[in-house]
Amino acid sequence: MSQVPENLKYTKEHEWVRVEGNTAFIGITDFAQDELGDIVFVELPEEGSLLIAEQTFGTVESVKTVSDLFAPVSGKVIQVNADLGEHPEKVNEQPYEAGWMVAVEMSDAAEANALLNAVEYQAHIVES
Amino acid sequence: MTFKRTPLYPLYAQSSGKIVEFGGWDMPVQFSSILKEHQAVRNAVGLFDAAHMGEFFVTGADASAFLQNMVTNDVSRLHPGEVLYSPMTYDDGGTVDDLLVYCLAADQYQVVVNASNIDKDFAWLKEHTKGKQLTLTDRSEQTALLAVQGPSSQTLLQRLTDTDLSNIAYYHFTTGTVAGLPALISRTGYTGEDGFELYVDATAAPALWETLLNKGQDLGILPCGLGARDTLRLEARLPLYGHELSSEITPLEAGLGIFVKLNKESFVGQQALAEQKAAGLQRKVVGFVLTQRGIPRPGYTVSAAGQVIGHVTSGTLSPTLNQPIGLALVNAKFAAVGTPFTVDIRGKAIGAQVVKTPFYKRDH
Numbered sequence: 139m140s141q142v143p144e145n146l147k148y149t150k151e152h153e154w155v156r157v158e159g160n161t162a163f164i165g166i167t168d169f170a171q172d173e174l175g176d177i178v179f180v181e182l183p184e185e186g187s188l189l190i191a192e193q194t195f196g197t198v199e200s201v202k203t204v205s206d207l208f209a210p211v212s213g214k215v216i217q218v219n220a221d222l223g224e225h226p227e228k229v230n231e232q233p234y235e236a237g238w239m240v241a242v243e244m245s246d247a248a249e250a251n252a253l254l255n256a257v258e259y260q261a262h263i264v265e266s
Numbered sequence: 267m268t269f270k271r272t273p274l275y276p277l278y279a280q281s282s283g284k285i286v287e288f289g290g291w292d293m294p295v296q297f298s299s300i301l302k303e304h305q306a307v308r309n310a311v312g313l314f315d316a317a318h319m320g321e322f323f324v325t326g327a328d329a330s331a332f333l334q335n336m337v338t339n340d341v342s343r344l345h346p347g348e349v350l351y352s353p354m355t356y357d358d359g360g361t362v363d364d365l366l367v368y369c370l371a372a373d374q375y376q377v378v379v380n381a382s383n384i385d386k387d388f389a390w391l392k393e394h395t396k397g398k399q400l401t402l403t404d405r406s407e408q409t410a411l412l413a414v415q416g417p418s419s420q421t422l423l424q425r426l427t428d429t430d431l432s433n434i435a436y437y438h439f440t441t442g443t444v445a446g447l448p449a450l451i452s453r454t455g456y457t458g459e460d461g462f463e464l465y466v467d468a469t470a471a472p473a474l475w476e477t478l479l480n481k482g483q484d485l486g487i488l489p490c491g492l493g494a495r496d497t498l499r500l501e502a503r504l505p506l507y508g509h510e511l512s513s514e515i516t517p518l519e520a521g522l523g524i525f526v527k528l529n530k531e532s533f534v535g536q537q538a539l540a541e542q543k544a545a546g547l548q549r550k551v552v553g554f555v556l557t558q559r560g561i562p563r564p565g566y567t568v569s570a571a572g573q574v575i576g577h578v579t580s581g582t583l584s585p586t587l588n589q590p591i592g593l594a595l596v597n598a599k600f601a602a603v604g605t606p607f608t609v610d611i612r613g614k615a616i617g618a619q620v621v622k623t624p625f626y627k628r629d630h
Contacts, residue, residue, distance in 0.1 A: 175284075175493065176301045178583045179559060197612070199561050201300045201583060202493050204612075 289382025326400030355535030410471035415461030458502025553623035
């Protein structure tokens with residue numbers, strides 16, 4: 139059974155968002171990492187680049203497949219998890235902690251509020 | 267659409283096996299992790315469900331001559347107890363399938379074919395049996411195949427059989443019992459490691475699967491899925507039908523020339539293959555490594571000197587080498603070892619170089 143922490147927001151494409159003030163930390167869910175299997179590369183945008191909600195901002199490659207990352211919210215990338223360059227397996231091991239991907243300064247906080255909550259996301263993965 | 271299932275499906279459906287569709291079958295792509303399963307086979311032992319593969323029996327006075335005419339390798343050299351790998355081709359030299367021929371007796375053979383090609387192969391063979399003294403039967407449904415692969419596979423299997431496994435040489439087989447079940451024990455595999463393939467009655471497969479996993483625990487056995495099967499076979503540069511081989515790709519183009527005996531008595535596809543060889547190959551399957559980050563995936567375009575020269579047929583991040591590796595079907599002008607080209611990975615031209623294969627060769 140996949141972990142779905144209650145304090146996070148989710149997209150249907152299996153990204154999570156942790157909101158701290160005006161900053162959104164973004165990663166992929168436990169369900170997503172489990173579906174992808176062993177993750178070997180994570181390609182992320184550079185600090186300072188702009189994300190647009192629902193558009194791709196990077197890719198995650200596992201041994202068996204490659205998957206696009208979709209921005210849950212719009213805003214400027216203020217931090218990138220550089221550890222994932224050397225240790226992409228952290229996304230498998232700790233998808234909600236050490237496996238976070240980017241931190242974004244949100245341009246529209248309402249976007250985060252409109253995302254799925256834990257109960258809704260749980261229902262979404264049961265369906266899919 | 268529903269897919270076929272092997273007799274082991276109920277076992278992995280209730281465990282952690284992740285099921286995907288493969289060639290019309292519901293198969294496990296992984297049980298724990300492709301990387302862990304891959305390492306288990308390279309360093310210890312892994313267990314694969316290969317029961318989706320097809321098994322045909324050819325028996326009768328004309329069996330040997332019939333197979334000699336149907337496949338490109340030389341069946342006449344086979345003695346009872348020996349296994350032969352061979353492509354099978356159409357008249358135009360395109361590949362019907364690649365398969366194993368087991369010589370059970372001088373007039374009795376087992377042919378093992380790819381799961382996705384069972385119906386096509388059977389029809390193709392059947393079409394050529396007219397007037398021949400032989401019986402061709404499809405026993406795929408009744409036969410299960412479990413593969414025990416890795417350096418510890420003999421240690422494990424010896425615990426379950428009275429047959430002295432050290433007497434079975436590579437690409438040889440014998441019949442015996444494993445865990446009390448009648449089995450054809452074959453020293454073959456699709457991983458580049460030492461190992462055995464066990465052909466048993468389909469009804470016996472679940473019990474054998476569980477016994478092997480239990481008895482192999484102290485050796486570090488892992489159940490392995492199709493994901494690891496693919497990374498293992500690719501490191502060993504073993505072709506996969508539908509990728510390196512197809513009706514559009516001849517065995518010569520796929521680099522399997524040593525399994526094409528153009529000088530034996532006539533066989534289907536011989537003329538086309540002889541002509542292709544004489545004219546010189548226009549394209550070849552080559553091994554390559556990426557010189558930059560990325561993973562080459564099947565279908566990606568390969569370019570050199572500003573033009574498209576071919577496409578990737580298989581690719582992965584090699585778990586053993588920790589390097590992106592792949593096979594590509596390219597214009598023969600760019601097939602020499604050391605030739606640089608680029609692979610188009612989602613719009614970016616990523617550097618690559620032709621290398622010698624196999625990517626991995628066992629040293630024991």
